[in-house]
Amino acid sequence: MDPRYPIGEYAFTGEITAAQREQWIREIETLPTRLRQAVAGLSEDQLNLPYREGGWTLRQVVHHLADSHINAYTRFKLALTEETPTIRPYHEDRWAKLPDYEGDIEASLLLLEALHRRWTHLLRSLSEEDFERSFHHPESGKTTSLAYNLGNYAWHGNHHLAHITALRTRLDL
Numbered sequence: 001m002d003p004r005y006p007i008g009e010y011a012f013t014g015e016i017t018a019a020q021r022e023q024w025i026r027e028i029e030t031l032p033t034r035l036r037q038a039v040a041g042l043s044e045d046q047l048n049l050p051y052r053e054g055g056w057t058l059r060q061v062v063h064h065l066a067d068s069h070i071n072a073y074t075r076f077k078l079a080l081t082e083e084t085p086t087i088r089p090y091h092e093d094r095w096a097k098l099p100d101y102e103g104d105i106e107a108s109l110l111l112l113e114a115l116h117r118r119w120t121h122l123l124r125s126l127s128e129e130d131f132e133r134s135f136h137h138p139e140s141g142k143t144t145s146l147a148y149n150l151g152n153y154a155w156h157g158n159h160h161l162a163h164i165t166a167l168r169t170r171l172d173l
Contacts, residue, residue: 003052006162010155016147021131024154029120031157032113035065038164039105046173047105051163056096058167061160063101064092066108072153073119079135079146086136123150
C-alpha cells in the first residue's frame with residue numbers, strides 16, 4: 001500500500017447516477033463524525049506525528065480537511081450561481097505551514113461539522129441539472145462538473161481519514 005494514497009487515487013468513469021451521488025453525499029455528511037472518532041483519544045504528541053515520512057502531521061490533516069472543504073463548498077456555490085466560473089486555486093502546502101495549523105483540532109472539527117451540515121443540505125436540494133453545472137480550474141486546465149467534484153470530495157475526506165486510521169493501526173495508537 002502506498003501511504004500517500006491508502007485508498008488509491010480518485011478516479012471515476014462512467015455515468016454518475018442519482019444513487020452514486022447519494023452515496024457520496026452520505027460520505028460527506030458522515031465525515032465529521034468519522035473524523036472525530038478517528039482522532040478520539042489521541043494525545044497532543046500523537047497528533048503531531050506525520051502520517052508518513054515527509055507527510056503532514058495528523059493535526060495538519062484535520063486542519064487541511066476544514067480548509068479544503070471550505071474551498072470545495074465555495075466552488076459548488078460559485079458553479080451554482082455563475083456560468084462555468086474559473087475558481088481560485090490555493091497553495092494547500094503553504095496553508096499547512098501557517099500558525100493556525102499548530103492549534104487545537106477542535107476548532108476544525110467543529111467547523112467541519114457545521115460546514116458539512118450546511119453543504120449536505122445544499123447537495124440534497126440540487127437537481128440533476130444543477131449537478132451538471134461546472135467550474136474551471138486554471139491550474140489543471142480542466143472544467144469539472146459538480147457531480148464529478150462531489151465524488152472527488154467524498155474521496156478526499158475518506159483519503160485523509162485513512163491517513164489517520166492507517167497510522168493508528170500501524171503504531172497501535
